[in-house]
Amino acid sequence: MIGIYGGTFDPVHFGHLRTAWEVAERLGLQEVHMLPARQPPHRDPPVATPEQRREMLELALSGQDRLRLDETELRRDGPSWMVDTLAEFRARLGAQVPLVLVLGEDAFLGLPRWREPERILAQAHLAVMSRPGWTLPDSGRAAEWFRARRTDEVRDLQASPGGRILPVEVTRLDISATRIRRLVAAGHQPRYLVPEAVRAYIEAQGLYSS
Numbered sequence: 001m002i003g004i005y006g007g008t009f010d011p012v013h014f015g016h017l018r019t020a021w022e023v024a025e026r027l028g029l030q031e032v033h034m035l036p037a038r039q040p041p042h043r044d045p046p047v048a049t050p051e052q053r054r055e056m057l058e059l060a061l062s063g064q065d066r067l068r069l070d071e072t073e074l075r076r077d078g079p080s081w082m083v084d085t086l087a088e089f090r091a092r093l094g095a096q097v098p099l100v101l102v103l104g105e106d107a108f109l110g111l112p113r114w115r116e117p118e119r120i121l122a123q124a125h126l127a128v129m130s131r132p133g134w135t136l137p138d139s140g141r142a143a144e145w146f147r148a149r150r151t152d153e154v155r156d157l158q159a160s161p162g163g164r165i166l167p168v169e170v171t172r173l174d175i176s177a178t179r180i181r182r183l184v185a186a187g188h189q190p191r192y193l194v195p196e197a198v199r200a201y202i203e204a205q206g207l208y209s210s
């Protein structure tokens with residue numbers, strides 16, 4: 001099984017890294033592909049350039065190879081639709097390999113607004129991670145998908161290429177990129193919220209200092 005962890009990573013922080021690691025261990029994923037979106041379709045444009053976000057992830061991921069930088073969405077022009085990204089993975093890996101899209105509860109709640117969400121659910125499993133301030137949905141389309149597809153067994157994910165949804169309780173780290181950008185803009189250091197190499201990079205590039 002292969003994990004796909006998409007994001008803006010503006011900047012990457014320990015809330016991304018620790019949760020990705022825990023999901024990899026819990027689900028026995030050999031690889032989790034960390035995919036920065038070139039142009040995230042559902043939000044304001046990132047502050048850092050695609051290249052800066054790529055470099056920060058590269059710094060953050062050095063020293064291990066289970067969490068990997070994946071440039072699939074950086075290479076593609078236009079809005080980074082996840083449904084297109086999954087199609088690229090399928091073309092590369094074939095129809096049978098189980099793919100697991102890893103996302104936080106906040107992102108899962110927004111899934112009905114993504115392009116072709118039903119096709120996303122057909123192409124991959126979802127691992128929905130707990131995140132402070134959020135819960136699993138109890139009404140709406142995301143809740144319906146969750147009820148119909150939920151499993152708590154990792155072996156159900158291994159048994160098919162996609163289509164199931166597994167909630168994963170991870171260490172709750174109340175860290176967001178928004179908060180880090182605000183801290184830096186207010187003249188503070190984001191020390192211990194991001195890897196030290198990422199903190200040094202933000203400082204050297206003068207990123208987020210408004």
Ligand code: ATP
Binds near residue numbers: 006130
């Ligand atoms: P921003 O504050 O700029 O919106 P963010 O911190 O939410 O950014 P993103 O890069 O937008 O980070 O998130 C990518 C993915 O990582 C999403 O699926 C999100 O739910 C998940 N994620 C980010 N931070 C955490 C966290 N602290 N705990 C659990 N999941 C997280």
